[in-house]
Amino acid sequence: MATTVTDDETGKSVVDSDGNKIGVVSAVEHGTAHVDPDPGLTDKLLAKLGWDSSDDEDYPLQEARIDVITDDEIRLKDL
Known part of the structure; x- marks a missing residue:
């Protein structure tokens, strides 16, 4: 399980530490992975990730937030 972000991560799900889907790379x-957030994310969660909820674009994912990268997903550390 790698923690280095590569082009292979494109299309993978991004999930929080509980396995809830945050979005897709x-x-x-x-x-740096850029994430298309799930439309159901709350403003509170967006703020914890440092993402501005007023934008309708993809957001950069800080490497420090990544816990592990698997074949299927990027799992984030506790928010």
Whole structure:
């Protein structure tokens, strides 16, 4: 299980530490995963991730938030 973000992560689900889906990796640029958030995310959760809820675009995922990367998903550390 890697923790380095590569282009192979594109299309993987991003889940919180409880396994709840946060979104999907839409692209990887310069080693940073960009996430298309699930439309049902609350403003509180978006704020914990440091994402502005007013934008309708993909958000960069800070590497420090990643707990583990598996073949199917990126799991985040506790928020």
